[in-house]
Amino acid sequence: ExxxxxxxxxxxxxxxxxxxxxxxxxxxxxxxxxxxxxxxxxxxxxxxxxxxxxxxxxxxxxxxxxxxxxxxxxxxxxxxxxxxxxxxxxxxxxxxxxxxxxxxxxxxxxxxxxxxxxxxxxxxxxxxxxxxxxxxxEKEANAEAAAALEKYTSKIEDIRDEESGAVATEAFPNPRLEDGDEISVRNSETALGNLITDGMLDKAKEYNPDTVAAFQNSGGIREAIDKGPITIGEILTVMPFGNTLATMELSGGEIMEALEHSVSNAPKESGGFLQVSGLNYTYDSSLAVGERVQSVELNVDGEWVELDESATYTVATNAFTAKGGDGYDVFANAYDEGRVTDLGSSDWENFRDYVAELGEVTPVIEDRIVDVASEEE
Known part of the structure; x- marks a missing residue:
C-alpha cells in the first residue's frame, strides 16, 4: 500500500x-x-x-x-x-x-x-x-479536449490579445535565479520593477501629492513583458493577484526598517524584496541582517535628499504589503494604527493606464538598489 x-x-x-x-x-x-x-x-x-x-x-x-x-x-x-x-x-x-x-x-x-x-x-x-x-x-493538443474548451478559450483570447495602447521598445525581463540568470527580480532592481513602481507612484500622487516613494513586493511580479504591443493578457499575467493601491504614513526610521527586511535574505531570493520608485538606496549583503542598508535617498519635490529617520513620509505600496504581507511587521503596525489608506485602485488597471499614457516604454536600470558587496567582488 x-x-x-x-x-x-x-x-x-x-x-x-x-x-x-x-x-x-x-x-x-x-x-x-x-x-x-x-x-x-x-x-x-x-x-x-x-x-x-x-x-x-x-x-x-x-x-x-x-x-x-x-x-x-x-x-x-x-x-x-x-x-x-x-x-x-x-x-x-x-x-x-x-x-x-x-x-x-x-x-x-x-x-x-x-x-x-x-x-x-x-x-x-x-x-x-x-x-x-x-x-x-512539444506535444499536440488533444482535439476532443480542445474542442470542449473552445467556448472558454475564445473569450479568454479576446481579453488576452487586447492591446493596452502601449508598446515595449525592448523586452522587460523578469529573471529568476533558477533560470540561470545572475540576478533575480527577488534580489535585484529590475526594469520591470521600476516601471511598475513608477506607475504606482504616479497614481498615488493623484490621490495624495505628498507621496514621495512607492514599493512593490517582487513576489507580486509574476512574468516578463515581451517586446512589442503590451497586451491586457500580459499585464494580467504580470500582476494576477488583484491587489489595490495603498498609501502609508511612515517615519524615516520605519522606512529604514522596511528596507532592512527587504534585503534580509539577499543575495538569495525573497518574494518580499522591494522594487522601488522615488527612492534610491545601497546595502551590503555581506553584513549582518538588520545592519545592511548603507544609504537612502528620497526624491522630495524634485530634489534627492538623504532619508531623515525622524521625519514622516507618505509612501505607496499594494494593500497586501501594507497590511504586513511578506513579513513586513513594520507596515502591519502602521496599518493597525490607522496610518494606511487603501485607495481601492486596482494594480493591473493602474499599470495599464500608466503605460498607455506613456505610449512607448523602454527598459531602464537606474541603480535605485545597489548591493555594494557585489560591486566589491
Whole structure:
C-alpha cells in the first residue's frame, strides 16, 4: 500500500492573507504523519508539498524535509524548481545514512509534465527510480479536449490579445535565479520593477501629492513583458493577484526598517524584496541582517535628499504589503494604527493606464538598489 500526506508552507502566514489559521512545524508534522501511516501498515510514503525545493530554510523546504526518515518520495511545488531529474537524499539531519528519499518538481505553469517510476524492495525501501520532464509545448493538443474548451478559450483570447495602447521598445525581463540568470527580480532592481513602481507612484500622487516613494513586493511580479504591443493578457499575467493601491504614513526610521527586511535574505531570493520608485538606496549583503542598508535617498519635490529617520513620509505600496504581507511587521503596525489608506485602485488597471499614457516604454536600470558587496567582488 502507498500512503500520501500533504504539507503547505508555514510562510503562508506572511505571503498570503490567511485568517484564523495556524501552521504547525512541518518537520514535526511530517514525522507524525509517517508514524500514523506506518501504524496502518503502509511502508511506501509520498509527501505532496508546497514548501519549495530550496526555499528559505528559516521556514521550510523539501531538501530539509527529505531528512525525515520514512518519507520515500516528495512531489514538490512552490519554488517553481525545474528538476530535470529526481534528486536523491540519503542522509538525515545529522549527516548519518538513511533510507533514500527521492524529490521531484516540474517547474511552473504546466510547462512540463513530470513522470516518476519508483522501485521498492520488500521492506518498502527505494532501490531504484527514473524520472523525466516532458515539455508540454512539444506535444499536440488533444482535439476532443480542445474542442470542449473552445467556448472558454475564445473569450479568454479576446481579453488576452487586447492591446493596452502601449508598446515595449525592448523586452522587460523578469529573471529568476533558477533560470540561470545572475540576478533575480527577488534580489535585484529590475526594469520591470521600476516601471511598475513608477506607475504606482504616479497614481498615488493623484490621490495624495505628498507621496514621495512607492514599493512593490517582487513576489507580486509574476512574468516578463515581451517586446512589442503590451497586451491586457500580459499585464494580467504580470500582476494576477488583484491587489489595490495603498498609501502609508511612515517615519524615516520605519522606512529604514522596511528596507532592512527587504534585503534580509539577499543575495538569495525573497518574494518580499522591494522594487522601488522615488527612492534610491545601497546595502551590503555581506553584513549582518538588520545592519545592511548603507544609504537612502528620497526624491522630495524634485530634489534627492538623504532619508531623515525622524521625519514622516507618505509612501505607496499594494494593500497586501501594507497590511504586513511578506513579513513586513513594520507596515502591519502602521496599518493597525490607522496610518494606511487603501485607495481601492486596482494594480493591473493602474499599470495599464500608466503605460498607455506613456505610449512607448523602454527598459531602464537606474541603480535605485545597489548591493555594494557585489560591486566589491
Amino acid at each position: 502507498v500512503g500520501f500526506f500533504g504539507l503547505t508552507t508555514e510562510e503562508t502566514a506572511d505571503i498570503s492573507s490567511p485568517e484564523a489559521i495556524t501552521f504547525d512545524n512541518y518537520i514535526d508534522t511530517a514525522e507524525e504523519r509517517v508514524k500514523a501511516l506506518e501504524a496502518l501498515g503502509v511502508d511506501k510514503i509520498v509527501a505532496l508539498t508546497h514548501i519549495g525545493y530550496d526555499d528559505n530554510p528559516n521556514y521550510d523546504n523539501d531538501q530539509l524535509l527529505a531528512e525525515v526518515d520514512g518519507i520515500d518520495v516528495i512531489v514538490g511545488g512552490h519554488s517553481h524548481s525545474k528538476l530535470s531529474e529526481p534528486v536523491e537524499v540519503t542522509t538525515d539531519e545529522n549527516g548519518d545514512p538513511k533510507d533514500p528519499t527521492v524529490i521531484v518538481q516540474a517547474g511552473q505553469y504546466g510547462d512540463y509534465l513530470g513522470t516518476l517510476d519508483v522501485e521498492f524492495d520488500d521492506e518498502g525501501v527505494v532501490v531504484g527510480y527514473a524520472g523525466d520532464l516532458i515539455d508540454v509545448s
